[in-house]
Amino acid sequence: MFTHNPELKEIFNMSNQRNGDQREALFNAIxxxxxxxxxxxxxxxxxxxxxxxxxxxxxxxxxxxxxGTHLLATLDEMFNPGQGGAGRVGQSLWRTG
Structure with missing residues (x-):
């Protein structure tokens, strides 16, 4: 996400990104x-x-x-490894969201 959207680095605490705190907080919220x-x-x-x-x-x-797009792509990759992109998981979540 940050590679494609470096401007978002200003918003996210990068030390929390590196140590996993951001990932844990997002997972706990979901x-x-x-x-x-x-x-x-x-x-x-x-x-x-x-x-x-x-x-x-x-x-x-x-x-x-x-x-959201990157989150759904990550979830899709977790549930459908090697399929690439926001496939079935992402599409179904966008339809229900």
Missing amino acids: AAYASNIENLPALLPAVEKIAQKHTSFQIKPEQYNIV
């Missing part, structure tokens, strides 16, 4: 969302915290698309 999809009020405190952080960094809508 797991919490999946676990509470039927209990959205339980997610509100975490969503508010993330929204405040994104607002303070002045995240733009197109930046969500960049990160």
Whole structure:
């Protein structure tokens, strides 16, 4: 993602990228969302915290698309190794999202 979009390095804490903290935080957030999809009020405190952080960094809508595209491609590669791109997983998530 950073190779194709180096401007995003200004937004992400690169030391958290290197030591795995960012990856762990993202995984934990996705797991919490999946676990509470039927209990959205339980997610509100975490969503508010993330929204405040994104607002303070002045995240733009197109930046969500960049990160989302790379996230889906990563998930797709994990579930469909060697297939390349945002295949079945990415396409089905975009359709349901």
